[in-house]
Structure formats: C-alpha cells, structure tokens
Amino acid sequence: MKIIGKTALEISDHIRALVQSGDLQPGSPLPPVRELADELGVNRNTVAAAYQRLAKGGIAITQGRLGTAICEPPRAGEQEGLSTGTKLIDLADGNPDPRRLPDPMKLLAANVPRPYLYGDDTMLPELQQIGREWVLSDCPPGGELELTHGAVDAIERLAAAHLVPGDKVAVEDPCFLGTINALRLAGMQAIGVDIDDAGMRPEALQAALDKGARAVLVTPRAHNPTGCSLSKRRADALKRVLAAHPNVLVVVDDHFWLQAETPYHSIIPATTMRWALVRSVSKGLGPDMRVAFVGCDTASAERLRSRLAPGMTWVSHILQAIVATALTSKAVRKDIDGAREAYAGYRDEFCRALHVEGIDAPPASGGLNVWVPLPCDEKDVAYELAKKGWLVRPSGAFDVQGQSRALRITVSKLQPEQAQRFARDLKACLI
Incomplete structure (x- = not known):
C-alpha cells in the first residue's frame, strides 16, 4: 500500500481514501513524518500538516512518540428508549409514563x-x-x-x-x-x-x-x-x-x-x-x-x-x-404537577420495597430513575434478572472513567406490586 501526494491536501485526501476503501484499518500506524516526507520528496512540514488535517477530521490520532495512527470512527453508544422484540418488563428505557403526557x-x-x-x-x-x-x-x-x-x-x-x-x-x-x-x-x-x-x-x-x-x-x-x-x-x-x-x-x-x-x-x-x-x-x-x-x-x-x-x-x-x-394551559400544568407527585411516589414505593428486602439505594431527589448500588458485577445481576422477566440498565453504560457497580431502574411506570416482586427477584439474584 503506497501513499501518494505532493501537498498536504493531496496526502491527507489519499490517506482518507485508503481508510474509506478499507486498505487502512482502525489502529493502522501511519509512516513517521520524516520517512513519508523522504519517500514522497516533500518537506516534513507538508506531511505534518497532512497528518494534522486527518487528526482534525477525526480520521487519525496523534500519539506523540508513538506516532500517528488511524483511529476508530466515532460510534454512538447505548441509547435511551424502549427495547423492541422483548417480552421482558422494561425498566431500562428512561421514558416518562405516556399516560401522563398531554395529547x-x-x-x-x-x-x-x-x-x-x-x-x-x-x-x-x-x-x-x-x-x-x-x-x-x-x-x-x-x-x-x-x-x-x-x-x-x-x-x-x-x-x-x-x-x-x-x-x-x-x-x-x-x-x-x-x-x-x-x-x-x-x-x-x-x-x-x-x-x-x-x-x-x-x-x-x-x-x-x-x-x-x-x-x-x-x-x-x-x-x-x-x-x-x-x-x-x-x-x-x-x-x-x-x-x-x-x-x-x-x-x-x-x-x-x-x-x-x-x-x-x-x-x-x-x-x-x-x-x-x-x-x-x-x-x-x-x-x-x-x-x-x-x-x-x-x-x-x-x-x-x-x-x-x-x-x-x-x-x-x-x-x-x-x-x-x-x-400556558392550567389543565396541562395541573397534569404536570400530578406527574411530579406520581413519579416521587413510584420512587418512594420502589425504595421501600428494596428496603424490605435489605437492599439499600441512595435517596433520589427527582427524576424517573432509582440508582441501586450492587455488591457484585452488575452485568451478571442484569442477566439473572432478565431470566426472571426484567430488563434493566447496568451502570457500565453511564460510566466515564469510574467503574460503578449498580443498576439504573426506571420507575415511571412501575406499579407497587411490580416493585415488590422486582425487589424480591433482585434479592434472589444477590444471594
């Protein structure tokens, strides 16, 4: 695979074409600036400028003494929302209760x-x-x-x-x-x-x-x-x-x-x-x-x-x-206030159900979710809960640098009897 070009634009465009064709894969190192400049018969600054263009465009990453390499294309991670094609009770979607939304x-x-x-x-x-x-x-x-x-x-x-x-x-x-x-x-x-x-x-x-x-x-x-x-x-x-x-x-x-x-x-x-x-x-x-x-x-x-x-x-x-x-509607504002009270009630009921089973959750002062810390790997617990009919969101999706072990449970549609059953099932997964 040969890189060609005499200007920074030509060199960067050719490398970009090699990436698009699959000839250069994510992680592939690019030649050192001096080496490629000698090969192409151009000034080193020309190659350095080409690499800078690629880095600015998110195609390559400069790594100091480690050189420049093709980087992974940006990808969206996990998304909020309903999971289609599942019969599990969805406590992972992050959605408000549709019954509490105006028409x-x-x-x-x-x-x-x-x-x-x-x-x-x-x-x-x-x-x-x-x-x-x-x-x-x-x-x-x-x-x-x-x-x-x-x-x-x-x-x-x-x-x-x-x-x-x-x-x-x-x-x-x-x-x-x-x-x-x-x-x-x-x-x-x-x-x-x-x-x-x-x-x-x-x-x-x-x-x-x-x-x-x-x-x-x-x-x-x-x-x-x-x-x-x-x-x-x-x-x-x-x-x-x-x-x-x-x-x-x-x-x-x-x-x-x-x-x-x-x-x-x-x-x-x-x-x-x-x-x-x-x-x-x-x-x-x-x-x-x-x-x-x-x-x-x-x-x-x-x-x-x-x-x-x-x-x-x-x-x-x-x-x-x-x-x-x-x-500006008094009726809608009343419904919004009612939803606020309902969500607070769902969170409180869910936390009470957890407490009955000896499971602690930090107090939430608002929102649709409850954060449940775990003493073990959250993915294993999520898998066991899925076998019992529950879809939950493991904490790894929310981690930036930290490594939390928890579940995020969306409670906006969770009824009291469901909360109690979930708490019992979660307790069984932790034994």
Missing part, C-alpha cells in the same frame, strides 16, 4: 399556527415570553434566549460553537447516556467528575479543570442516572471553583425543570464569560417534543443563531405552538 393533537388544535416562511422570526412571541419568565430569570444578567431541538441538540451546538475535537469536557461520573454520546461523536474527551448525593463534588471538579477541561456540563436537578440534585451549599461551592476559570464554558442541563421537586441553585459565577442554561420540555410534554430553551451569554447566542437561521434548522413553529399552548 399533542388537542394542544395543536387549540393553537393552530399560521404558515411561516423563510425570513420570519424563528421564535414565537409566546415562547419568548415564557423563556424570559422561566429561563432567563435564573440566568446571569444580560442573557439571551434561543431554542434548540432538545437538550442534547443544545449541548452539541454549544460544544461545536466553542470547542474543537479533542477538547476536554468535565461531566458527572456516572453521566447521562445522551451527553456521553454527543461528546463522543463530536470528538470531545469527557473527563468524569465524581458525584455524591448533593451532586458534583467541588474538589473533583477542580481536579478536572487542572487536567485542562475547557468546558463543564452539570445537571443541577434529577441527575440521570442517579437522581441526585445540587444543594445550595454544593452549588455555591462549585460556583467558587468555576469563578477562578472565567474562560471555561459552563453548560447547565436542567432537563427535569418542569417536574423538579427541588429548587434551582445556579453554579454560574459572574466571572464566567461563556455559559448556558438549557431547559427541555421532553420529560413533561414528551420526548417527541424536540424543544429546549437555551438562556446564554450574547456570544453563545450569536453562534447558536448562526446555526438556527431560517433556511437551515430553526425549531418548527408547529412544535413551538404546541409547547406554548401546553405551558
């Missing part, structure tokens, strides 16, 4: 939008008002408002706006599946930050910043997978850590805000130059409502706006109309 057709019928065209405002006035009252009010002064297609879309766009492939991003460890996948596919390097019942630990965040993290992503309430929420004391401690790093991008993913059981405590210090507060409607109105409010600094808003401009990917005004109607 989108009824909401749309109550507020049918006019046809919108290229050049129209990208955000409905009703949502602008809601965003100012419910999002910007919790942001630092001078914030601006944008919409994205859900929280993960916001995270991806903010990362693309401010970071480059290879940058380090501090995230909770364990971490939400969507966040892990979004950062992986963007070529970012996630640094796991240990958490406890009160959220991300300040000393662990400082350690991640010392390692060169250029961004921090925090879930303030109903953390997925563990269900923990930031206390005011913890939020203030994190804010003090971040205050010394004004150039670090701070993204707060308050995904469960519509049904949150604890107050919101900001971690964004006044010194931070680039920040965003993201609030999605998916847990309260349904995952198919691909709308998230993003309150952010002016520079971030301008960069988001350039990607959400008319003719590209603005959020559908039809979706906006449905969301606006839902969030």
Whole structure:
C-alpha cells in the first residue's frame, strides 16, 4: 500500500481514501513524518500538516512518540428508549409514563399556527415570553434566549460553537447516556467528575479543570442516572471553583425543570464569560417534543443563531405552538404537577420495597430513575434478572472513567406490586 501526494491536501485526501476503501484499518500506524516526507520528496512540514488535517477530521490520532495512527470512527453508544422484540418488563428505557403526557393533537388544535416562511422570526412571541419568565430569570444578567431541538441538540451546538475535537469536557461520573454520546461523536474527551448525593463534588471538579477541561456540563436537578440534585451549599461551592476559570464554558442541563421537586441553585459565577442554561420540555410534554430553551451569554447566542437561521434548522413553529399552548394551559400544568407527585411516589414505593428486602439505594431527589448500588458485577445481576422477566440498565453504560457497580431502574411506570416482586427477584439474584 503506497501513499501518494505532493501537498498536504493531496496526502491527507489519499490517506482518507485508503481508510474509506478499507486498505487502512482502525489502529493502522501511519509512516513517521520524516520517512513519508523522504519517500514522497516533500518537506516534513507538508506531511505534518497532512497528518494534522486527518487528526482534525477525526480520521487519525496523534500519539506523540508513538506516532500517528488511524483511529476508530466515532460510534454512538447505548441509547435511551424502549427495547423492541422483548417480552421482558422494561425498566431500562428512561421514558416518562405516556399516560401522563398531554395529547399533542388537542394542544395543536387549540393553537393552530399560521404558515411561516423563510425570513420570519424563528421564535414565537409566546415562547419568548415564557423563556424570559422561566429561563432567563435564573440566568446571569444580560442573557439571551434561543431554542434548540432538545437538550442534547443544545449541548452539541454549544460544544461545536466553542470547542474543537479533542477538547476536554468535565461531566458527572456516572453521566447521562445522551451527553456521553454527543461528546463522543463530536470528538470531545469527557473527563468524569465524581458525584455524591448533593451532586458534583467541588474538589473533583477542580481536579478536572487542572487536567485542562475547557468546558463543564452539570445537571443541577434529577441527575440521570442517579437522581441526585445540587444543594445550595454544593452549588455555591462549585460556583467558587468555576469563578477562578472565567474562560471555561459552563453548560447547565436542567432537563427535569418542569417536574423538579427541588429548587434551582445556579453554579454560574459572574466571572464566567461563556455559559448556558438549557431547559427541555421532553420529560413533561414528551420526548417527541424536540424543544429546549437555551438562556446564554450574547456570544453563545450569536453562534447558536448562526446555526438556527431560517433556511437551515430553526425549531418548527408547529412544535413551538404546541409547547406554548401546553405551558400556558392550567389543565396541562395541573397534569404536570400530578406527574411530579406520581413519579416521587413510584420512587418512594420502589425504595421501600428494596428496603424490605435489605437492599439499600441512595435517596433520589427527582427524576424517573432509582440508582441501586450492587455488591457484585452488575452485568451478571442484569442477566439473572432478565431470566426472571426484567430488563434493566447496568451502570457500565453511564460510566466515564469510574467503574460503578449498580443498576439504573426506571420507575415511571412501575406499579407497587411490580416493585415488590422486582425487589424480591433482585434479592434472589444477590444471594
């Protein structure tokens, strides 16, 4: 296999073609810069520039003295959602209870939008008002408002706006599946930050910043997978850590805000130059409502706006109309409040059932899930539970650098008698 080319573009394009044809496989080393330059009769800087192009494009990875090699293509890991083709009781899907979601057709019928065209405002006035009252009010002064297609879309766009492939991003460890996948596919390097019942630990965040993290992503309430929420004391401690790093991008993913059981405590210090507060409607109105409010600094808003401009990917005004109607409806708000109480009841009932069997689970202050630590390998336990009719999510899918041994159980549809039976089955798997 011969590499050809006289310019950096020609060399990198030829190597890229060899990768696409399968002649170069992931892990294949590329010739040392000096060796390939001599072979092609070009300057070493030309080959070095070609390799840099390949690294920037996610095709190769530079490894210092170990040289440059073809890297694995980015792949999405495990996904949230229903598992088709199984007769098991699904406690792994991470979904809200569909019975507690509003009917989108009824909401749309109550507020049918006019046809919108290229050049129209990208955000409905009703949502602008809601965003100012419910999002910007919790942001630092001078914030601006944008919409994205859900929280993960916001995270991806903010990362693309401010970071480059290879940058380090501090995230909770364990971490939400969507966040892990979004950062992986963007070529970012996630640094796991240990958490406890009160959220991300300040000393662990400082350690991640010392390692060169250029961004921090925090879930303030109903953390997925563990269900923990930031206390005011913890939020203030994190804010003090971040205050010394004004150039670090701070993204707060308050995904469960519509049904949150604890107050919101900001971690964004006044010194931070680039920040965003993201609030999605998916847990309260349904995952198919691909709308998230993003309150952010002016520079971030301008960069988001350039990607959400008319003719590209603005959020559908039809979706906006449905969301606006839902969030201003007293009946829907009552249903959302009812769902919050129901989910809290399901979590409490499940934890009581575990306690009866002598199984401890850390208290969750919000969300749809319960995190159950295990004394043994979680995959083995998940396999045994599957034989008893239960589909669960092992903790390995959420690990960043740590190696937790736990199960994440989605309890949003779990009835009391099911909770009791599951607890007995889990106990039997641990004996």
